[in-house]
Amino acid sequence: MRLTGDEAKEALDIIEEVKRKTDRKVAGEEAFQQLLLWGIIWFVFPMWVFLKPQPYWVPLLLFPFGGVITTIIARSKRHAVNNPSNPKGAVLWWVLFMVIGLLAFIVQPETMEQCYSFGCISAMLVFMVIGIYSDLFFLYLGVAVTSFVLLGLYVFTPLFWPWMAFFGGGSLLIAAVYLKYFRK
Amino acid sequence: MELNSMIHQQVRLRIMAALSALHDDDIIDFSFLKKQLGLTDGNLGSHLLKLENAGYIHVDKRFVGKKPRTDLRLTLKGRSAFEEHMQALRQIIGD
Numbered sequence: 001m002r003l004t005g006d007e008a009k010e011a012l013d014i015i016e017e018v019k020r021k022t023d024r025k026v027a028g029e030e031a032f033q034q035l036l037l038w039g040i041i042w043f044v045f046p047m048w049v050f051l052k053p054q055p056y057w058v059p060l061l062l063f064p065f066g067g068v069i070t071t072i073i074a075r076s077k078r079h080a081v082n083n084p085s086n087p088k089g090a091v092l093w094w095v096l097f098m099v100i101g102l103l104a105f106i107v108q109p110e111t112m113e114q115c116y117s118f119g120c121i122s123a124m125l126v127f128m129v130i131g132i133y134s135d136l137f138f139l140y141l142g143v144a145v146t147s148f149v150l151l152g153l154y155v156f157t158p159l160f161w162p163w164m165a166f167f168g169g170g171s172l173l174i175a176a177v178y179l180k181y182f183r184k
Numbered sequence: 185m186e187l188n189s190m191i192h193q194q195v196r197l198r199i200m201a202a203l204s205a206l207h208d209d210d211i212i213d214f215s216f217l218k219k220q221l222g223l224t225d226g227n228l229g230s231h232l233l234k235l236e237n238a239g240y241i242h243v244d245k246r247f248v249g250k251k252p253r254t255d256l257r258l259t260l261k262g263r264s265a266f267e268e269h270m271q272a273l274r275q276i277i278g279d
Contacts, residue, residue: 001186001187001188001189001192002187003187003192003273003276004276005276005277005278008273008274008276008277009277011192011197011273012270012273012274012277014194014197014198014201015197015201015204015270016201018198018201018202018205018221019201019202019204019205020205021220022201022202022205022206022220023205025216025220026205026206026212029216
């Protein structure tokens with residue numbers, strides 16, 4: 001079998017393109033359910049706080065609930081379009097929860113808004129790190145949501161909770177839909 | 185390094201490239217791959233059979249509930265054959 005330089009180059013280009021697209025698609029499939037789950041939680045929690053329905057403690061359960069579901073999704077993904085980074089991803093989020101809890105204990109944000117912003121920005125830090133090392137999409141998402149959090153906290157303070165529901169939770173939901181259905 | 189004519193065929197090259205994007209123990213679903221590469225069931229199936237017969241991929245057919253499911257992954261032999269093929273391509277372009 002003989003090939004010209006151009007034919008060999010074309011074959012290598014095809015390989016690179018297919019690998020890149022597969023990488024992105026697999027990452028998107030994995031991220032879709034997680035983003036959807038956390039998008040809903042990030043929408044419901046601030047709206048609950050804003051509307052103040054009783055019992056007040058219910059939304060706090062969303063976060064450990066989300067953690068458990070994240071772990072279950074990560075484990076089940078090993079049998080779908082799977083990737084060994086999934087279980088590590090779940091561990092990463094559990095570590096994040098603990099670090100956020102620990103840092104919050106040390107820093108002691110004074111208001112509920114500061115506390116929530118702290119948690120959101122910490123989660124987005126992980127997105128940005130993942131984005132730098134794997135898929136730039138997560139870097140942009142992290143930067144966008146962090147900007148929304150800061151705007152909500154310092155500019156639109158009276159509307160902080162609905163702002164966070166729509167721009168925090170909403171961003172994650174839009175990102176999930178984009179990754180699953182629109183990104184090539 | 186020699187070019188591998190089994191791998192170099194257009195569709196099989198893309199199948200191998202997609203599977204090689206996964207980690208060693210990873211599996212990929214038939215329908216995911218079909219959609220990803222824009223192939224029909226028959227076209228993908230026939231090329232997978234050739235790659236399976238060559239020992240380059242492992243095909244695991246099973247039922248999940250009542251739904252049939254086909255998982256695919258690259259074998260070690262397939263991964264090294266694909267690496268060699270890429271090396272041969274790089275040699276041609278003098279990389």
